[in-house]
Structure formats: C-alpha cells, structure tokens
Amino acid sequence: MDIFLFILFASIAVFCAVNVVVQTHPITSALSLVGVMGALAVLYLLLGAEFIAAAQIVVYAGAIMVLFVFVIMLLNAGGEAKSAGRSQMVRWLGIPLFTIFIGLLSYIVQRSVPAGPGVSFGQFTGGTPRDVGRLLFTQYLLPFEATSVLVLIAILGAVVLARKEIE
Amino acid sequence: MNFFLLSLLKAAVVAGALLFTLAYLQWVERKVIAHIQIRMGPSRVGPHGLLQPVADIIKLLTKEDLIPPYVNKFFYMFAPFLAITLALTSIAVIPFGPEIEIFGVRTRMQLADLNIGVLFILGISSVGVYGIVLAGWSSNNKYALLGGLRSSAQMISYELPMALAIVAPLLLANTLSLGELVEKQGGAFLGVVPRWHVFQMPFPQVVSLIVFLIAGFAETNRIPFDLPEAENELVAGFHTEYSSMKFASFFMAEYANMITICSMATVLFLGGWQPLWPAALGSSYVPSLLFAGAAAVMIYHGLHPARPKDRYTLPAAGVVFLLIAGVFLLPPLRPFLIPVFWFASKTGFLLFVFIWVRGTLPRFRYDQLMRFAWGFLFPVAMLNLLATALVVALVSR
Numbered sequence: 001m002d003i004f005l006f007i008l009f010a011s012i013a014v015f016c017a018v019n020v021v022v023q024t025h026p027i028t029s030a031l032s033l034v035g036v037m038g039a040l041a042v043l044y045l046l047l048g049a050e051f052i053a054a055a056q057i058v059v060y061a062g063a064i065m066v067l068f069v070f071v072i073m074l075l076n077a078g079g080e081a082k083s084a085g086r087s088q089m090v091r092w093l094g095i096p097l098f099t100i101f102i103g104l105l106s107y108i109v110q111r112s113v114p115a116g117p118g119v120s121f122g123q124f125t126g127g128t129p130r131d132v133g134r135l136l137f138t139q140y141l142l143p144f145e146a147t148s149v150l151v152l153i154a155i156l157g158a159v160v161l162a163r164k165e166i167e
Numbered sequence: 168m169n170f171f172l173l174s175l176l177k178a179a180v181v182a183g184a185l186l187f188t189l190a191y192l193q194w195v196e197r198k199v200i201a202h203i204q205i206r207m208g209p210s211r212v213g214p215h216g217l218l219q220p221v222a223d224i225i226k227l228l229t230k231e232d233l234i235p236p237y238v239n240k241f242f243y244m245f246a247p248f249l250a251i252t253l254a255l256t257s258i259a260v261i262p263f264g265p266e267i268e269i270f271g272v273r274t275r276m277q278l279a280d281l282n283i284g285v286l287f288i289l290g291i292s293s294v295g296v297y298g299i300v301l302a303g304w305s306s307n308n309k310y311a312l313l314g315g316l317r318s319s320a321q322m323i324s325y326e327l328p329m330a331l332a333i334v335a336p337l338l339l340a341n342t343l344s345l346g347e348l349v350e351k352q353g354g355a356f357l358g359v360v361p362r363w364h365v366f367q368m369p370f371p372q373v374v375s376l377i378v379f380l381i382a383g384f385a386e387t388n389r390i391p392f393d394l395p396e397a398e399n400e401l402v403a404g405f406h407t408e409y410s411s412m413k414f415a416s417f418f419m420a421e422y423a424n425m426i427t428i429c430s431m432a433t434v435l436f437l438g439g440w441q442p443l444w445p446a447a448l449g450s451s452y453v454p455s456l457l458f459a460g461a462a463a464v465m466i467y468h469g470l471h472p473a474r475p476k477d478r479y480t481l482p483a484a485g486v487v488f489l490l491i492a493g494v495f496l497l498p499p500l501r502p503f504l505i506p507v508f509w510f511a512s513k514t515g516f517l518l519f520v521f522i523w524v525r526g527t528l529p530r531f532r533y534d535q536l537m538r539f540a541w542g543f544l545f546p547v548a549m550l551n552l553l554a555t556a557l558v559v560a561l562v563s564r
Contacts, residue, residue: 027242027304031297031301034294034297038294050281050282050283051286053283054283054286054287054290055286057290057293058286058290058293061293061294062289062290062293062296063293063326066293066296066300066319066322069297070300070316070319070320073300073315074316128282128283129283129286129343
C-alpha cells in the first residue's frame with residue numbers, strides 16, 4: 001500500500017514539476033507547482049510527518065501559491081511565445097547532453113552520500129505537532145528565533161520598499 | 168467488522184445527511200429571509216414550499232450547460248469541480264458524537280479522527296480559494312476577474328484572524344484532534360455551567376468565538392462580506408459565466424463551507440456533542456420535551472383550526488412529532504441520537520445566525536472590509552491569543 005501510494009504521488013510530483021517548466025502560460029505553471037506541493041505533502045504523510053504535511057498544504061499550497069496566482073492575475077501576464085530561432089545544435093544535442101548531465105549528477109550524488117539504512121514509510125514517529133513544537137522550543141530555540149527575526153526583517157524591508165514616497 | 172466496509176457505510180450516511188442538509192439549508196435560508204422581510208418565501212411547491220429544493224435540483228440539472236467561446240476551457244471546467252470537492256471534503260474530520268456501539272461494532276461517530284484534524288480543515292479551506300480564483304480568471308470576463316481577485320484577497324486576509332482565533336481553544340485543550348477537543352469539553356463548572364471553551368478562562372473565550380464567526384462570514388463570502396459576488400457592482404462576481412450544474416457546484420460549495428465553519432465553531436467553542444447542562448440534571452430529555460411540546464402546539468391548533476384543512480394536517484404532523492419524541496426515549500438509540508441532537512442543534516443555531524445576519528446587515532465597502540480585517544480583527548485576535556497563552560502558562564505550571 002505504502003509503495004503503491006509512494007509511486008503514485010511521486011510520479012504526480014515529477015509530472016507536475018516537469019509541467020511547471022514545459023507550460024508556456026504562467027497560471028498553468030503556478031498551478032502545476034501547487035500540484036507538486038500537494039503531492040509532496042502526501043509523501044510527507046507517508047513518512048509519518050503529519051505536521052510538516054499539513055504545514056506544506058497550509059503555507060505553501062494555500063498561502064504562498066495563492067499570492068503567486070494573485071499577482072499573475074493582477075499583472076494579467078499572457079502566454080509566452082515559443083522561441084522561434086532554435087539552432088540545429090540545440091535541436092540534436094539537447095536531449096542526449098541533458099541525459100548525460102543528469103546521469104553524471106546522480107552518479108556523483110550517489111557516490112558522495114554514504115549508504116545508510118533507507119528511509120522507510122510509516123516508521124518515523126516524531127512528526128506530530130507536539131513533537132515538532134517541543135523540539136522547536138527546546139533544542140532548536142535559537143535557530144527558530146533567529147529565523148523569525150530574519151523573516152520579520154524581511155517583512156519590514158518589503159513594507160518599506162512598497163510604501164509610497166512621502167514628500 | 169471490516170474496516171473498509173464500515174468506512175464506506177459511515178461515508179454513505181454522512182454524505183447523504185450532508186447533501187440533504189445542503190438542499191434544505193437553502194430552503195430554510197429563503198424562508199427565514201422571507202419572514203425577516205415580511206414575505207411568504209417559497210410556498211408553491213409542496214406544503215410550505217417543502218419540495219422547493221427538489222424542484223431547484225431538477226431545474227439546475229436540466230438547464231442548458233453553456234460554455235462561452237472565450238473562456239479558458241480546461242480551467243473553466245476544473246474550477247467548479249475543485250470548489251465542490253474541497254468544500255465537501257472537510258466534513259470527513261468533523262465529529263458528530265462519541266464512540267458508540269451498534270450491533271456489537273464499536274466505532275467513532277466521525278469519518279476520520281486525524282490527530283491533525285484542525286490543520287486539515289485549515290489546509291482544505293486555504294486551498295479552496297483556488298476554485299474561486301480560477302473561475303474568475305478562466306471566465307475571461309472583467310466582472311468575474313474582479314470577483315475572483317476580491318475573493319482571494321479577502322480569504323487570505325481573513326484566514327489570519329481565523330487561525331489565531333482557533334489557536335486559543337487549542338491552547339486550552341492541548342490537542343489538535345477534533346474528537347479529543349470535544350471530549351475535553353465534557354463535564355461542568357460548579358455542576359451546572361458546561362465546560363465548553365466559550366465559558367472557559369481567561370475572560371470567557373467569547374472573543375475568540377466572535378472573531379472566528381466574523382472571519383467565517385468572510386471565508387464563506389457571505390453578507391456582510393460578499394464583495395466577490397456583489398451583484399450591483401459585479402453582476403454575479405466570479406460565477407457570472409457559469410450556468411447549470413457548474414453554477415450549482417459553486418452554490419453548493421458555499422453552503423457546504425458554511426456548514427463546515429458552523430460545525431467547526433461548535434466543535435472548537437460550543438462543546439460539540441456535549442449537552443447544555445449535565446445529563447444528571449435531565450438534559451437528555453430535552454429533545455423529547457421539545458418535540459412533544461411542538462406536537463402539543465400542533466394538536467391544539469388542529470383542534471381549534473383557523474383554516475378548514477388545518478383540521479387534518481396539523482394533528483397528523485403533531486402525531487409524527489410525538490413519534491419522533493418517542494424515538495428519542497428508546498434506550499438502544501439514546502446513546503447515539505442524543506449527542507447528534509446536541510451537535511445538530513448547536514450547528515443549526517449557528518447556521519441560523521449566518522442567515523439572520525444576511526437578513527440584517529448591509530454589505531461592507533471593499534476598503535472597509537480590508538481595514539476591518541487588518542486594523543481591528545487581527546489585533547483583537549492576537550491580544551486574545553496572548554492573554555489566553557499567558558493564563559494557560561501560569562495555570563499549567
């Protein structure tokens with residue numbers, strides 16, 4: 001069951017991720033990204049990290065991507081025209097070179113990461129909101145607070161930049 | 168019993184009840200609004216217009232499903248589907264009653280008791296914006312687009328005070344599972360006042376409840392926050408270009424969201440299926456008494472009829488109500504019917520408040536709406552949360 005769900009949602013994630021790049025219309029790309037987020041949330045659930053799954057949906061799919069879509073709609077960005085002048089070299093060598101690049105990359109990653117016990121589904125139990133909260137406010141308190149101050153500074157910066165000039 | 172079979176059975180019961188409530192909620196709304204405005208409301212189809220929902224469904228199903236030539240076809244079809252699916256999903260985690268035993272099978276009166284139930288509902292409602300946004304954008308119509316934009320801005324703004332209002336009772340209960348939330352609200356202070364979150368310290372949580380309900384009005388695009396479909400500015404807002412069942416999907420999604428918000432408020436603040444006062448003081452006889460009282464009134468008016476036909480219809484309805492009162496007294500059904508009665512009556516009251524507000528308040532202006540969310544509701548919810556957190560931290564030490 002776990003494996004079946006993993007394969008299903010992993011392929012949805014990959015399909016949507018490819019779709020983000022392939023689509024020419026910004027709205028379609030943005031919605032494909034929402035699909036990626038949703039599929040990733042299910043993968044987190046399979047790993048037993050419920051809180052992260054819920055946060056993924058609420059924060060990324062629900063809040064951030066809605067803002068993206070909102071901005072795209074406000075700007076009324078149209079579909080991108082396909083680039084006409086593509087050189088012969090790109091047409092013939094593009095896909096083989098890309099395949100070689102991905103192969104090399106995966107080889108290097110596989111070599112440099114030590115072989116450990118694989119991730120197993122449903123085994124991990126530290127993903128409930130209670131566990132995450134306890135860790136955040138005890139062991140990782142300093143990084144947590146530092147991140148929130150950083151985010152606050154970013155918000156202040158955005159407000160200052162977006163504010164109208166006062167004469 | 169087989170887990171899958173049991174889940175299927177429960178899902179069928181819940182879905183049936185939900186769709187029935189959806190259809191009749193709309194009838195109730197039309198009747199209540201009509202009486203507020205001193206009109207009759209639907210009265211032609213069946214007695215008191217009781218068959219009006221059936222007529223509406225037939226009408227909507229048989230209307231021509233028009234797809235304008237200038238729309239973005241895929242997203243135009245996808246948007247109502249998304250809206251209705253997400254709106255109907257959230258009912259899965261709402262608990263209607265405690266764990267019960269029927270025919271030797273123990274089960275919760277809830278489809279799924281997730282330990283992240285509250286977050287699940289928040290997630291579903293935040294993703295639900297896409298249905299409306301996409302409908303507005305894909306229609307290729309300036310009114311629809313404006314409606315969609317307004318709606319997304321409004322829902323994002325009101326999600327914040329709503330989430331903050333939800334956190335306060337969560338701090339008191341120390342859990343995210345909706346079933347556990349209700350169980351922790353059992354019992355009573357001084358033996359009389361129920362231990363619901365509205366009545367709990369610091370200064371009873373009425374503030375969170377009110378903030379939650381106000382944000383709920385905005386999240387469901389209801390008057391006084393129905394800017395996305397303000398008909399005198401935007402025709403019909405985001406669903407201007409929709410007809411037939413696609414229009415009905417948006418309509419049903421709005422009502423389903425209303426039911427979700429009201430049941431969430433019941434579970435979070437009003438103690439879910441817990442009775443208004445302890446069962447030791449006779450609260451479990453309330454449904455029987457209410458129905459018997461209604462039956463007595465009907466039979467009395469049947470014996471002193473104002474119109475000739477009342478001589479037959481009112482006593483017949485009275486006998487039916489007496490039978491219902493009797494059903495609530497049957498020992499094998501009681502542990503299951505009485506919690507459902509309390510849950511349904513609280514949710515029903517909140518739904519009535521939604522309709523009541525629609526009949527009472529005018530619509531906000533758009534800048535007022537945004538100023539209200541960020542300038543008033545958000546700070547109030549924040550202060551309330553801080554006060555609650557402080558008290559919880561001091562008491563739990």
